Amino acid sequence: MAATRTIALLANPTAGGGKGASRAGAALERLRSQGHHVQALQGRDADEALDIARAAVADGVDALVVVGGDGMVHLGVQAVATTGVPLGVVPAGTGNDVARYVDLPRTDPVAAVDRLLAWRPRTLDLAVSQGRYFTTVMAAGFDAVVNERANRMAWPKGQMRYNLATLAELRTLKPIDYILDLDGTALRVPAVLVAVGNGPSFGGGLRIAEGALLDDGLLDVVVIKPIGRLELVRTYPRLFRGTHTSHPQYERHRVRRVTVAAPGIVGYADGERFGPLPLTIESVPGALILLS
Incomplete structure (x- = not known):
C-alpha cells in the first residue's frame, strides 16, 4: 500500500477560462480517495495564495500540488524552490508549458494526479533574478x-x-x-x-x-x-x-x-x-x- 502523505492543494479556479475550479475538485477527490490528507488552499489574490503556500511548506507538507496554468506553477515555485519539498502540477491553464516539459496529462486531472502519486521526483534547475524564480x-x-x-x-x-x-x-x-x-x-x-x-x-x-x-x-x-x-x-x-x-x-x-x-x-x-x-x-x- 502506498504511503499516506500530507499534500497541500493550491488552485486557481479561474484558470483556463474556468477549468481550474472543476479540475481542482476532481484532483481533491482523487487525492482523498487514495487515502491522503489534503489541505485545500485558495487565496483571495496571488499574494495571499503565495503566503498560504509558503506557510504550508514551512509546516512540513509532503508536497505542494498546484492546479492551474504556468502562472500558478510560477507561484508554486516561489514557495518550494530550494526547500526540498516537491511540487506537483495538475494542468488547467491555456499554455501549460511546464506540464509539456515532463509530458503530464493536460486534459485529464485524475490522470495527472495518478502520475503525481506514482511519486517519481525529478530534480530540475530554476532561473532566479532578485530573489524571484x-x-x-x-x-x-x-x-x-x-x-x-x-x-x-x-x-x-x-x-x-x-x-x-x-x-x-x-x-x-x-x-x-x-x-x-x-x-x-x-x-x-x-x-x-x-x-x-x-x-x-x-x-x-x-x-x-x-x-x-x-x-x-x-x-x-x-x-x-x-x-x-x-x-x-x-x-x-x-x-x-x-x-x-x-x-x-x-x-x-x-x-x-x-x-x-x-x-x-x-x-x-x-x-x-x-x-x-x-x-x-x-x-x-x-x-x-x-x-x-
Missing part, C-alpha cells in the same frame, strides 16, 4: 511590448486583446538596442527579442529556446536580431516546431549568468510580468523537485 522562459522584446499594450487595454477580453495588441505593435516594429553581460562578456546588439530560457518553450509551446535543458545548470540566451515585419510573421509558425534556429537572424548563447539591459523594456517570465530591465538572471541547479 522562473521555470520556463523570460522574454524581453517584441512580445513584452505586446503584453504591456494588452495589459493597458480594457477591451476586448481574452486572446483577441493580444491579437489586436500584436497587430498594433507590428506597425511600428523596430530593433531594440540591448546590452548583454554573458558570464562576464559584454555584448551590444540590436534585436527585436532577447529571451532567457531555463526550459525550451513558453506561451503554449513556442519553442523560442529550442535545445534548452532543464537540468544542465545553464541558461539559453536567445537573440533574434533585426527582422522585417513580414519575415517575422512568416517565421512565427516555426517557433512551434523549433525550426527557427536555422534562421540567419537567430543567435544563441549558453551561460550560467546573464544581465539583460534595454531602455523601456519589461521582462515577462512564465507568462507573468517580471520587471523592467536591466535584470540579472542566474541558473540555480537542482532548485526544484517536480513530481512527474
